[in-house]
Amino acid sequence: MTALSAPPKPIRTTRRLPTYAPWAILVGSLLVGALLSLLTGELTLTGAILFGALVYVVAITITSVVVEGKRWAKDRVATTLVTFAFLVAMIPLVSLVVLVLTNGLERFSWAFLNDDMVGVYGSDPGGGVYHAIIGTVLITGLASLVAIPLGIMTAVYLVEYAKPGPLRRAITILVDVMTGIPSIVAGLFAATLFVVVAGPQYKAGVIGATALALLMTPVVVRSCEEMLRLVPNELREASYALGVPKWLTVVKVVLRTAVAGITTGVMISIARVIGETAPLLITVGIVANVNWNVFDGRMTTLPVFVYRQYAQGGASVDRAWAGALTLILIVMLLNLVARLVSRFFSPKGAR
Amino acid sequence: MSKRIDVSDLNVYYSDFLAVEGVSMVIEARSITALIGPSGCGKSTFLRTLNRMHEVIPGARVEGKAVMDGQDLYGKGVDPVEVRRQIGMVFQRPNPFPTMSIADNVLAGVKLNNRRLSKSGASETIERALTGANLWNEVKDRLERPGSSLSGGQQQRLCIARAIAVEPQVLLMDEPCSALDPISTLAIEDLMNELKDAYTIVIVTHNMQQAARVSDRTGFFNIAGTGKPGHLIEMDDTATMFSSPSEKATEDYISGRFG
Numbered sequence: 001m002t003a004l005s006a007p008p009k010p011i012r013t014t015r016r017l018p019t020y021a022p023w024a025i026l027v028g029s030l031l032v033g034a035l036l037s038l039l040t041g042e043l044t045l046t047g048a049i050l051f052g053a054l055v056y057v058v059a060i061t062i063t064s065v066v067v068e069g070k071r072w073a074k075d076r077v078a079t080t081l082v083t084f085a086f087l088v089a090m091i092p093l094v095s096l097v098v099l100v101l102t103n104g105l106e107r108f109s110w111a112f113l114n115d116d117m118v119g120v121y122g123s124d125p126g127g128g129v130y131h132a133i134i135g136t137v138l139i140t141g142l143a144s145l146v147a148i149p150l151g152i153m154t155a156v157y158l159v160e161y162a163k164p165g166p167l168r169r170a171i172t173i174l175v176d177v178m179t180g181i182p183s184i185v186a187g188l189f190a191a192t193l194f195v196v197v198a199g200p201q202y203k204a205g206v207i208g209a210t211a212l213a214l215l216m217t218p219v220v221v222r223s224c225e226e227m228l229r230l231v232p233n234e235l236r237e238a239s240y241a242l243g244v245p246k247w248l249t250v251v252k253v254v255l256r257t258a259v260a261g262i263t264t265g266v267m268i269s270i271a272r273v274i275g276e277t278a279p280l281l282i283t284v285g286i287v288a289n290v291n292w293n294v295f296d297g298r299m300t301t302l303p304v305f306v307y308r309q310y311a312q313g314g315a316s317v318d319r320a321w322a323g324a325l326t327l328i329l330i331v332m333l334l335n336l337v338a339r340l341v342s343r344f345f346s347p348k349g350a351r
Numbered sequence: 352m353s354k355r356i357d358v359s360d361l362n363v364y365y366s367d368f369l370a371v372e373g374v375s376m377v378i379e380a381r382s383i384t385a386l387i388g389p390s391g392c393g394k395s396t397f398l399r400t401l402n403r404m405h406e407v408i409p410g411a412r413v414e415g416k417a418v419m420d421g422q423d424l425y426g427k428g429v430d431p432v433e434v435r436r437q438i439g440m441v442f443q444r445p446n447p448f449p450t451m452s453i454a455d456n457v458l459a460g461v462k463l464n465n466r467r468l469s470k471s472g473a474s475e476t477i478e479r480a481l482t483g484a485n486l487w488n489e490v491k492d493r494l495e496r497p498g499s500s501l502s503g504g505q506q507q508r509l510c511i512a513r514a515i516a517v518e519p520q521v522l523l524m525d526e527p528c529s530a531l532d533p534i535s536t537l538a539i540e541d542l543m544n545e546l547k548d549a550y551t552i553v554i555v556t557h558n559m560q561q562a563a564r565v566s567d568r569t570g571f572f573n574i575a576g577t578g579k580p581g582h583l584i585e586m587d588d589t590a591t592m593f594s595s596p597s598e599k600a601t602e603d604y605i606s607g608r609f610g
Contacts (some may be wrong), residue, residue: 163409234446238510240407242460242517243436252463256450347449347499 017067022060022076029056053084097328104325107318113326117288117300123315129323131290132305136330138294139205139284139301140274143212148266150213151220152255158221159228160250178218186211187279194283205294208284208301212273219272223265227258260342267338271331277303302327353551354420354437354520355380356401361415362580363393363400365408370396372580374415376570378521383543383552385562385589388572389604393581394555395443395525397572401553402438402523403431419520436460439519443526445506447498447513454494456509457481460517476516484512485542504535511542515550522546524554528561540565559605563593571601 033052037043057080064073115128154171162168190211194202231254239249255262280301286308287298302323309320356378363371371393378384378401386394399405400413403424417424424434447456457477461468468476477494481487486508490501498509507527514522524543528536543552543565556562562569570586585598596602 232446234442234444235448237404237407237442238446238448238513239459239463241402241404241435241440241442242463242513243432244460244463245432248463248465253448257448345450347497 014069014072015067016072017064021063025059025063026052026056029053029059056080057084100321100325100328103318103321105322107322108325112319112322116290120288127319129302129305129319129326131288132300132302132323133326133330134290134292135205135284135299136274136301136303136327138292139209139280139299140212140270142206142209142294143216143273144266144270146209147213147216147220147269151217151266151269152224152262154217154221155224155228156250156255158225160246160254175218175221178214179222181215181218183211183215183276184278184282186214187282189214190279191283203285203298204296205284205291205299208280208299209294211279211283212276215276215279216269216273219269220266223268224258224262227261227265228254230261231257256345257347260346263338263341263345267334270334274331274334275303275327277307280304281307302330353380353549355551356424356521357416357418358401359416359418361397361400361413361417363396363405364412364414366410369580371400371572372582374583376583376586378551378553379568380551381547381549382567383547383554383565385566385569386553386555386572387557387559387562387569387604388581388584389574390557391577391581392572392574394572396581397583398523398525398553398555399440401521402440403434404440406431436517437519438521438523439514439517440523441507441510441514441525441527444530445503445510447501447506447509449497449499451498452495453490453498453501453509456498457512457516459513480512480516481509483515483542483546484508485538485545486512502535504531504538507531507535507539508542511539515546519550521551521553524552526555526557529557536561559593563589569593571596571598571604573600573604 030048030052032055033050034043034048036051036055037047040047057077060076060080061073064076068076111126112128113133114130115126116131117127120127154175158168158171162171187208190207193210194204194207235253235257236249239253240246244253281304284301284304285298286300286304288300291297291299306320306323306327309316309323358378359375361371361374362369363374374397386398388394396405401417401424405411405413413425415425419437422429448459451459454473454477455462457480458468458473461473461476478487478491481490486505489505490496490509493500498506501509507530511522511527528539531539540561543554546552547567554562554566566589568586569589569592571584571592572581573584574581585592585596585601587596592601593605596605
């Protein structure tokens with residue numbers, strides 16, 4: 001036997017920067033950034049951070065190339081860019097929450113949640129969102145009641161029953177197109193539909209719910225379809241091989257396995273429509289008192305309430321912020337419920 | 352109770368593609384029949400036609416007869432669901448239901464069919480099926496743990512327990528040991544030997560030693576070339592097949608002089 005290659009080289013050892021080094025460089029860069037900011041005009045926090053970040057990228061790269069070599073330097077640059085991207089993405093999110101909290105908490109109170117707007121004008125103290133919460137919950141609830149079963153069943157049809165062919169393609173394309181329908185168009189459609197069906201005098205929450213259901217269904221279909229496709233075929237076959245009929249396989253194996261993902265998809269669809277303003281403004285309108293009947297009379301929803309209060313200006317703007325805070329809290333509450341559901345139902349692995 | 356299956360002139364299609372052509376064989380009751388052959392020759396496809404799992408694939412269809420108990424499995428008005436309740440199946444990769452506990456996996460055939468089971472009946476079924484699958488001693492203290500928490504070999508035995516819990520007449524096994532280590536394989540082979548007193552077993556295997564060890568009869572499938580349909584070349588008692596097969600191709604395959 002002849003040796004085909006040269007004797008193996010020993011594994012190279014590289015010097016690495018100590019773990020405190022990036023932090024030290026970061027502090028130094030920020031100081032230099034502050035200095036640069038001072039030189040270009042006046043010292044501002046934004047300026048210091050922006051200049052500091054630029055200096056940091058350059059400094060860490062050069063230090064790394066010198067000490068650790070090229071390959072590690074690339075790793076440092078990538079790590080830095082990814083971290084910065086994350087921080088930049090966090091800025092709008094955090095500042096939005098802070099803004100809504102600071103502005104909203106001025107008027108937000110138990111009384112605000114339990115009061116409606118009857119007899120409250122302009123800059124009057126008092127007033128609240130009770131009627132808008134009821135309106136939002138009822139209208140979104142009614143829309144969900146229609147859209148969620150419809151969407152899930154359509155997804156089940158597409159994944160489990162539809163044969164590959166023009167019909168399935170057509171439905172998929174239509175669902176995709178419907179996902180992109182502007183909400184105002186859905187509102188106009190619902191309004192027109194009810195003018196034709198029930199006459200021009202008819203005003204009710206159900207018209208808004210129709211518009212919302214129209215917006216919601218395609219979102220539910222899309223997300224459920226993805227989730228159902230993730231269920232391994234082996235599980236379906238295992239179920240068939242036990243002599244389980246198809247519909248029971250779909251209900252008890254496929255849907256049961258995908259339930260966590262479906263819940264998340266449904267939550268996203270609710271979050272998508274709960275903040276809709278335009279279609280509700282033209283279908284449901286606004287009213288100052290609580291209306292429990294979705295089939296008769298105008299209703300107020302939170303987004304429309306916020307819009308109206310903000311448009312009035314003056315002291316009403318505070319009510320708008322508090323209303324926005326209420327809306328965010330409701331969405332967060334729903335998300336929490338969804339998380340609990342998915343934690344409870346998700347497949348339990350080896351861990 | 353177990354039953355024999357008479358297959359005659361069975362053609363298996365995927366849409367227009369003829370995958371297996373003209374298979375006729377007798378699968379004896381209370382015995383193990385092994386199907387061997389190179390990859391892609393249609394053994395698994397043929398196996399799946401025996402409990403009508405083949406037609407789950409869109410466009411798949413079957414011509415010919417497979418008669419069990421005087422009843423053609425592909426006869427008019429035969430419900431595939433009923434066929435599968437009589438003829439159970441174990442797959443190549445263990446596939447316990449991830450949302451269910453070990454106990455629920457065993458009872459899956461009952462529970463998924465919406466049948467009610469008394470508590471004592473349920474625990475009796477669980478113990479009988481798991482004992483039958485040689486798994487009871489290993490899992491009896493953790494029946495409420497998820498099925499996916501078991502090792503691969505245990506999961507496969509859990510799948511066998513799940514299949515025999517519904518008390519089928521015939522058990523089809525599609526390379527049940529190919530993903531398992533030798534010890535788990537041995538456990539499953541021992542299990543097959545015990546089960547053959549009560550069930551008709553058909554096993555597809557790539558492992559010729561396994562076919563020689565466990566089966567009573569062996570069928571050899573071969574394929575003339577890619578795109579051509581697979582055929583049953585020869586079928587005989589396992590001892591004869593492995594000592595003096597009548598076809599040259601069988602001898603070549605078994606002695607490893609193939610291709």
